Amino acid sequence: MRNHYPVSAFFHDRWLDLVLLLGFFGLLAWLGTLAVPYVQPYVEAWVEARLTRQFDGERAYRHVAAQVALGPRPTGSEANRQTAAYIAEHLAGLGWQVEYQDFVYRGTSGRNIIARAGQGPVVILAAHYDTRRQADRDPDPAQRGQPVLGANDGASGVAVLLELARVLRPARLPYEVWLVFFDAEDNGGLDGWEFIVGSTYMANTLRIRPAMVIVVDMIGDADQQIYQERTSTRALVDRIWAVAAELGYADFFIPTEKYSIIDDHTPFLRLGIPAADLIDFDYPYWHTTQDTLDKVSPASLERVGRVLQAFLQQGWLPPTPQPGQ
Numbered sequence: 001m002r003n004h005y006p007v008s009a010f011f012h013d014r015w016l017d018l019v020l021l022l023g024f025f026g027l028l029a030w031l032g033t034l035a036v037p038y039v040q041p042y043v044e045a046w047v048e049a050r051l052t053r054q055f056d057g058e059r060a061y062r063h064v065a066a067q068v069a070l071g072p073r074p075t076g077s078e079a080n081r082q083t084a085a086y087i088a089e090h091l092a093g094l095g096w097q098v099e100y101q102d103f104v105y106r107g108t109s110g111r112n113i114i115a116r117a118g119q120g121p122v123v124i125l126a127a128h129y130d131t132r133r134q135a136d137r138d139p140d141p142a143q144r145g146q147p148v149l150g151a152n153d154g155a156s157g158v159a160v161l162l163e164l165a166r167v168l169r170p171a172r173l174p175y176e177v178w179l180v181f182f183d184a185e186d187n188g189g190l191d192g193w194e195f196i197v198g199s200t201y202m203a204n205t206l207r208i209r210p211a212m213v214i215v216v217d218m219i220g221d222a223d224q225q226i227y228q229e230r231t232s233t234r235a236l237v238d239r240i241w242a243v244a245a246e247l248g249y250a251d252f253f254i255p256t257e258k259y260s261i262i263d264d265h266t267p268f269l270r271l272g273i274p275a276a277d278l279i280d281f282d283y284p285y286w287h288t289t290q291d292t293l294d295k296v297s298p299a300s301l302e303r304v305g306r307v308l309q310a311f312l313q314q315g316w317l318p319p320t321p322q323p324g325q
């Protein structure tokens, strides 16, 4: 019995310790549970930010430089075919399903490129990748037979779509996204050629009806002012410019109509498909030999890319016209 006291004291003391310890951790766990609703949004936002890639103007600019390095890229030229291969390889490497759409116009072979991903109503984002074969607006008459390098008129729109292909996550968008690269847009008025040959071919051979078409053309100008194109579908234009304003780009996406332009959106408008042309037509180097890399800026490309990225992430669809309207 002499040991009775110390033994009972030993257990007594440890038992208290144990209760205090369990109580302490229980309290922590309970406080943690209370904190979950407050902490969860921050954790989710952090995870989402890690998963969401932001459109990068510098990366887009490198796509402009890569195209310009191939030289002028008119329909039917070797450089044109190399550009098509550059586009297709980039897209296939990112997991997009890529297809060529070949056609012949006035004895010259043309090639549209279509990349698809995602599920839902079809949204077409498009740009032309060919360049004008004569700089017929060059201030120097001696230069007017030279081809256009097309850093802005050609390469800039393509570059935006290629960088979008990297940052978009089509599985998380409520659309089937088509990135489309038109050939034979830009020889209109030369040797009896028309403009928008590739897009006209695609529109006339469509087997589905896209929900909307957005064309980007000449949007990389360092002095960027994108006015609203007059023939574009009003509701779609309003939505895109609203997104631009939300992103703080109201000085660059000016909510005022300025030009009416026949561009790659036109064949789709003719079919009654909602379509918009994003084009910065105030470009003094248009169809001259001065349409060179130094005229394009990463910041301009980035603004257009981020507007399109945010637009798609919002999941907007044009209103369906009611019978009788």
Ligand SMILES: [Zn+2]
Pocket: 132, 153, 186, 287
């Ligand atoms: Zn042009």
